[in-house]
Amino acid sequence: MVNVIDGSAKHAPQEMEQFLPGDGTNKYKIQPRKSDAEQALANNDFDPFTMRENEHPTTDNETLTHLLKASLGTGILGMPFAFMYSGLVMGIIATIFTAFICTHCSYVLVKCGHKLYYKTRRTKMTFAEIAEAAFQKGPKSLRGFAPVAKFSILFGLFLTYFGTCSVYTVIVAKNFEQVLVHWLGRDIEPRVIICIMLVPLILIAWVPNLKYLAPVSMVANVFMGLGLGITFYYLVQDLPPIEERSLFTLSTLPAFFSITIFAMEAIGVVMPLENNMKTPKNFLGICGVLSQGMSGVTLIYMLLGFLGYLRYGNETGESITLNLPIEEWPAQAVKVLIALAVYCTFGLQFFVCLEIVWDAIKERCTKRPIFVNYVLRTVLVTAAVVLAISVPTIAPFMGLIGAFCFSILGLIFPVIIELVVHWDSGFGPGNWILWKNIIIMLCGVGALIFGSLSAIQDIMKVYSGSTEAQ
Numbered sequence: 186m187v188n189v190i191d192g193s194a195k196h197a198p199q200e201m202e203q204f205l206p207g208d209g210t211n212k213y214k215i216q217p218r219k220s221d222a223e224q225a226l227a228n229n230d231f232d233p234f235t236m237r238e239n240e241h242p243t244t245d246n247e248t249l250t251h252l253l254k255a256s257l258g259t260g261i262l263g264m265p266f267a268f269m270y271s272g273l274v275m276g277i278i279a280t281i282f283t284a285f286i287c288t289h290c291s292y293v294l295v296k297c298g299h300k301l302y303y304k305t306r307r308t309k310m311t312f313a314e315i316a317e318a319a320f321q322k323g324p325k326s327l328r329g330f331a332p333v334a335k336f337s338i339l340f341g342l343f344l345t346y347f348g349t350c351s352v353y354t355v356i357v358a359k360n361f362e363q364v365l366v367h368w369l370g371r372d373i374e375p376r377v378i379i380c381i382m383l384v385p386l387i388l389i390a391w392v393p394n395l396k397y398l399a400p401v402s403m404v405a406n407v408f409m410g411l412g413l414g415i416t417f418y419y420l421v422q423d424l425p426p427i428e429e430r431s432l433f434t435l436s437t438l439p440a441f442f443s444i445t446i447f448a449m450e451a452i453g454v455v456m457p458l459e460n461n462m463k464t465p466k467n468f469l470g471i472c473g474v475l476s477q478g479m480s481g482v483t484l485i486y487m488l489l490g491f492l493g494y495l496r497y498g499n500e501t502g503e504s505i506t507l508n509l510p511i512e513e514w515p516a517q518a519v520k521v522l523i524a525l526a527v528y529c530t531f532g533l534q535f536f537v538c539l540e541i542v543w544d545a546i547k548e549r550c551t552k553r554p555i556f557v558n559y560v561l562r563t564v565l566v567t568a569a570v571v572l573a574i575s576v577p578t579i580a581p582f583m584g585l586i587g588a589f590c591f592s593i594l595g596l597i598f599p600v601i602i603e604l605v606v607h608w609d610s611g612f613g614p615g616n617w618i619l620w621k622n623i624i625i626m627l628c629g630v631g632a633l634i635f636g637s638l639s640a641i642q643d644i645m646k647v648y649s650g651s652t653e654a655q
Contacts, residue, residue, distance in 0.1 A: 233302035234465050237309060241396035242463035245474055251395060251458055252451070252478035254402040254530055257409055257485065259356055259523070260448025262504040264486050265493020267448075269501045271441040272431040273494065277487050279438065283445045284483040286628060288475065290599040291455045295469055297599075297606045298456065309460040311540070312453070312594075313338040316602055323605040338598060339541055342453050345590040346537040347569060348582075353527050353534065354379055354386065354573040360524035364517050376574050382528075383570045389532045390539075390566045391559060395461045398532050405529030412522035413489065415515050416505060420492040430495055442628075443636035447587050449482065452595040453537045538565055578647050585644065588636030596629030 243251070268276035298310055301318045310318065313335045320331035358378040365373050392398045455475075459468045468474045493505045502508050506523065509516035539562060550557040576582070600622035604612075612618040 231303065231306055233299075233306075233308040237465065239461055239463070241394045241461075243396050243399060243458070243461045244463055245467050247396070247399035248458050248462050248468070249474050249478050250399055250402045250406060251454065251533060252474060253481065254405050254409075255451040255454045255458075255533055256449060256478065256482040257406070258448070258530065259353075259504075259527060260444075261413075261486060261489060262506055262523070263444050263448060264490035265497065265501045265505045266503050267441045267444040268490040268494035269499065270434060270437040270444070272434040273427065273491055274432045275434060275438065276441065276490055276494070279441055280445060280483060280487045280490065283442060284449060284479055284486070286625060287446065287449045287452075287595065288479040290596055290625065291452060291475060291479075292469060293603045294452070294455060294599040295459055295475070297602050298459070299465075299469075300606055310456070311460070311544070312342065312456045313541075315456070316598065319602045319605045324608050327605060334598075338594060341590040341594050343538055343541045345586055345594070346453055346534050347565070348572075348586055349534050350531060350538065350566075350569040351572045351576075353531050354382060354570055355577055357382060357524045357528050358573075360520045360527075363511065364520055367511055367517065375577055379570060379573050379577075383567065385528070386531060386570060387563055387566050389528070390535050390562045392532050395457065395533075395536065398536070401529050401532055405526045408522045408526035408529065412519045412526060413485070415519045415522075416489070416509070417492065418515065419509055420489075420496045420505075422496075424492075424495055425498070427495065430498055439631065439635040440639060443588065443632060443639050445486070446595070446632050447591050447636060449479075449486065450591045450595040452591070452599070454533060457536060457540060535562075535566065535569075582640075582644065585637060585640035588640050589633060592629045592633035592636060596632060597626055600625045 264280075271279050294312065294315065297319060298315045301310065301315055301322065302308065304322050305318050307314075307318075316338050317331045317335035320327050320334055355375070358375045361378055362373050362375050365378075389401065392401060458474075459465050462468060462474075470476065489505070493508075494501055497505075497508050500508070506516075506519055509519060511517065542561060542565065543558060546557075546561070547554060603618065604622055607613075607618055
């Protein structure tokens with residue numbers, strides 16, 4: 186196939202015109218076809234970042250706020266428990282390594298998206314659309330896998346984040362339940378609290394877009410910051426000598442990685458955040474939004490894990506809040522603040538589910554799209570609450586789904602996409618991209634295996650305990 190370039194004609198050459206003899210001035214010039222990206226860059230006629238249209242774009246600071254909230258979830262409360270598996274010094278080293286891998290995979294996904302914007306002449310794409318476009322523009326032998334890649338990512342993201350919404354509902358209810366039981370002196374059915382939460386959850390799900398959700402994420406960060414601040418106050422009291430704690434533990438290190446990866450991983454919100462940015466180029470780079478956010482998150486994870494394990498040693502609970510004295514009001518404040526922070530985070534996690542379903546049906550809802558969109562929001566929130574009421578012990582099952590989905594979606598899929606995108610241009614000197622991605626895939630497989638085993642053990646604990654109670 187050839188490109189026919191006419192420097193003087195104002196209309197595209199017709200089929201017969203290409204074969205008519207010229208006037209001796211070599212009017213029609215046949216050139217080899219360039220790739221879409223090269224052609225767009227050479228002609229300087231397409232810039233996906235300046236041509237992007239967002240009705241309510243987010244600033245860099247607003248995006249950073251969302252990223253911090255997505256990464257600073259309830260998983261951070263399990264970091265002292267993770268350090269118990271690794272030891273103090275090994276925990277610091279392993280946390281930095283895990284954060285680097287997770288951040289790098291997010292970086293790779295966004296970077297591949299930016300390359301594919303030029304190849305497809307699109308200004309924004311979701312995680313699933315990036316995977317689909319990568320295979321479509323990749324080697325011919327792999328193009329048939331494009332629909333499979335897109336469906337797999339969509340299914341995994343929806344399953345994980347919809348389940349996360351249900352788990353968040355249970356977490357909020359149980360935190361309030363513990364405080365109410367302490368003050369009222371009698372048991373309260375958590376399902377009742379979950380039912381009461383339906384209307385507040387619908388209201389936060391009605392926040393129209395990430396621009397207006399940014400203040401909510403800021404409030405969530407404040408609540409989480411206050412809760413962690415009070416927790417740190419307890420942790421620095423009566424610290425024992427470091428010599429009394431393990432410094433290096435290798436035998437249980439896989440358990441550390443399974444906890445830390447799924448606490449830090451936020452691959453599902455990376456592309457929605459980038460797609461809604463006013464200056465999407467600022468998401469990447471050494472001082473970009475992604476680097477800033479994950480650097481701060483890593484420091485907080487290390488500090489809480491180190492101090493928590495140093496303070497409580499082998500008595501460290503699976504959540505550090507279990508070690509706090511419930512009879513003291515600051516400890517009760519921690520539970521309330523964390524419950525409110527998780528509630529405010531619900532909207533950000535829910536946005537991933539909403540975007541997946543809405544993109545699938547919006548072409549059929551052209552008459553009253555806004556009304557249908559809000560009905561969809563209400564239905565999805567109600568379904569998440571009903572699931573939480575039906576299975577209040579859903580958290581261990583979501584641990585299994587998270588272990589399966591986050592290891593594949595967060596670690597394995599991004600590097601596969603990178604390999605496909607670089608297939609034609611090469612993998613760099615010494616094929617370093619290939620070798621680097623093989624190592625990351627091995628880490629993903631390890632996280633999948635050990636994370637799934639840990640989640641299955643948690644499920645067995647929950648149901649063996651309920652059987653004994655009967």
